[in-house]
Amino acid sequence: MKLTAPKGTKDILPAVSDLWQYMEEKAKYIFDKSNYQEIRTPIFEATELFCRGVGDSTDIVNKEMYTFIQKDRSLTLRPENTAGVVRAFIEHNMHKLPNPLKLWYKGPMFRYERPQAGRQRQFHQVGVEVFGVKEASIDAEVIQTAIWFLKELGIGGLALEVNNIGCPECRMSHREKIKSSVKPRLEEFCEDCHVRYEKNPLRMLDCKNPKCKELLANEEINNVINEDYICPACSEHFESLKVYLKVLNIDFTVNKRLVRGLDYYNRTVFEITSNALGSQNAVCGGGRYDNLVEMLNGQPTPAVGWAMGMERLLALMNVQIERGLDVFVVSSDTKEALKTVDELRKAGYIADFDPAGKKFGKQLEKASKSNAKYALILGEDEIKAGTYSLKNLQTSEQQTFPKDEALKIIAK
């Protein structure tokens, strides 16, 4: 039987690993400059964390988790990382650390779904979580960090949508209003919407079913949706976010139907989409989750964050990475070659040689194909004289130098 990687997983092969590293280096650069610290949490957690953290009514918890029982404990491969970071925040009393606490992470996530373009069962996310600030200025900063990162990767054609879904209190009354406005024609909505009606009526607003869309376009229902239902405090928060975004010159549109599929969000939610991705067009999603820490039995702490799908970022990046050696050692004497390569590497050069000890011509061919700047020729003559001959593989010029002088030339 042929062994293959499980459905929805992918090997990251050498052909793309340079790109991954490039992306990760950019992320680290930006997070360092923005005073974020990295956190690494386990790849699996107690199942209960996700049920309580992500939410019982979400698709993620209901049908997408990789859950297994080990010695009577139910464990789950993390489908997202906010719940895990919050768990660590609480467990390690991080509310006592200097405020605000700005964290970033990257790593694999797991969701049991049918794979398609821009969606895998094991995929990677990079994200941030900021704890301890309730002001909208941090929402804006967090969004700005996301946009900076995307720009730094050379990704264009993106659109930012923001919304404020209110706090638990004002959302409750909005829920009821939506339910009552939808109720007369509830029978006509799709099956999923019937479930949403009971569990999370806000989710009905972004149903993709054409019939449901049509029903929602109904004037009366539409009025309820567009009505400014959020309370004065939430409204003020939203207004100041908009001001901060304008100060930062960030373009955005307000989308009142943006609700997002994770239960923990409140107030600010946002999404960055690309028109170049196919149907899974979200590159970045995030928002505020002021109640999650408390819900998981921590000290009440406001928080905001986002996550990006790294595979999707990679699909949008248009970066060529040149890889080449500084020097390739060509020698008829494998012992000398081995020793010389070791010295060159420790002196800071990217160096290699032909371990198979092929014929001179073949070694030079290897040097050329390895995209090396120089071939360092170390034949009998050079060994005797204690010199290196350097051949510039672009210009074909070749000259013999004392060893230390040769090193200086390579460095140029």
Add this chain to the structure above:
RNA sequence: GCGAGUGUCGCCAAGUGGUCAAGGCAUCGGUUUGUGGUACCGAUAUGCGUGGGUUCAACUCCCAUCACUCGCCCCA
């Protein structure tokens, strides 16, 4: 969970019932045993995802199965 499409060498592929399964890239060897990248010559699929069936004959037709891809739902 539902719907559609595709599976021929490491990669890209032609062949669509009848000699040896084109070609290109890559790889390896040689021309050239101390001078490469170009050029030329040569090598590389007892097999066309897998298992059945139809036929004198199957990569080509039929059935099943598996894998992958795309879409729905949902998300990053």
